[in-house]
Amino acid sequence: MLKILIIHGPNLNLLGEREPDVYGRTTLEGLNQQIQSLCEELSVQVRFFQSNHEGNLIDYIHKHRKWADGIVINPGAFTHYSYALRDAISGVALPAVEVHLSDIQNREEFRKISVIKPVCIHQFSGDGIESYLNGVRYLVQHLKSMS
Numbered sequence: 001m002l003k004i005l006i007i008h009g010p011n012l013n014l015l016g017e018r019e020p021d022v023y024g025r026t027t028l029e030g031l032n033q034q035i036q037s038l039c040e041e042l043s044v045q046v047r048f049f050q051s052n053h054e055g056n057l058i059d060y061i062h063k064h065r066k067w068a069d070g071i072v073i074n075p076g077a078f079t080h081y082s083y084a085l086r087d088a089i090s091g092v093a094l095p096a097v098e099v100h101l102s103d104i105q106n107r108e109e110f111r112k113i114s115v116i117k118p119v120c121i122h123q124f125s126g127d128g129i130e131s132y133l134n135g136v137r138y139l140v141q142h143l144k145s146m147s
Helices: 028-041 054-063 076-080 081-093 128-147
Strands: 004-008 043-051 068-076 095-101 122-124
Touching: 004 028, 004 054, 004 128, 028 043, 028 128, 043 068, 068 128, 095 128, 122 128
Parallel strands: 004 043, 004 068, 068 095, 095 122
Antiparallel strands: none
16 A cells, blocks of 8 residues: 655644635645545555644654655745755655645745755645645556556
């Protein structure tokens, strides 16, 4: 059975409250439930993690690198400047998909830059919760094609 990590970066604990016109009204718990349901349909084991702290995200990736087959990550604001998070993803050599609820290409200039994207196999952005679900589907298809 495939195993994937779902990693939520800073401020995603405020989903449903923070700028609902940008990020939607679904809570982080609700998002995780939808992802869990999809993973059950796909016969995939999943672990969820959210942190507002860069080091905690890096430590989680390192700690679970041998358990997981791949990663779906929404790095939040770390997308734009965290070379440490980028190096962690690259260093564990697991296929990763970057996801964003909002369309980062149609937001402020600084949000258009992702230092994470080059170490990921794909990026989904701008489709709300579907960005995550599409990221999971893409990663699972990629992993199955490699086996």
